[in-house]
Amino acid sequence: MSETHLTIVDHPLVQHKLTIMRDRDTSTGAFRQLLREISLLLAYEVTRELPISTQRIQTPLHAMDAPVIAGKKLALVSILRAGNGLLDGILELIPSARVGFVGLYRDPDTLQPVQYYSKLPKGLEARMTIVVDPMLATGNSSAAAVDLIKQSGARDIRFLCLLAAPEGVARMQEAHPDVPIVTAALDERLDDHGYIVPGLGDAGDRMFGTK
């Protein structure tokens, strides 16, 4: 099977906002607001291949066959808890999307994902499913979440993150070569604790003001 397709959204607005988010002096409130704004721009990119059909409508001047999104509503799956920061923004753009949650925490010793929650929408086989998690670090949680989502029937899956490490991209390529990845940046590497370098720190802590 071909390699996972990786898209880096190098739009100036995305890159500018990401730089402010990376800065350790950026406040929790600003971080959250910027994540919401970036998520709208990333959502634009990750939904680029949604299938289109036409609908007959009447403008004030004329009848036309106008483009509309075809098929079932798409599904968003947030990997708790940091995924919710991306989810909130995307839902503003696509309010009718179905939403699922997968709860995984990373065992600090093994860095392996441990599942503690899963609630997914029905009918995933007929929907494009976008999995959201800001940080694609080791890729272990992401790969495990996509395993679960595939077990629920999803076939057309995309992975949306803010930052990716080469290690995480490689892990996803190995486990799920059929799942395209969209990210705002591909950073250098992981440190010994599984943090992305240079990164932005712990996305959940920065978003929610915990530490």
Ligand code: URA
């Ligand atoms: N999760 C985070 O929040 N940050 C990282 O750098 C890696 C994983």
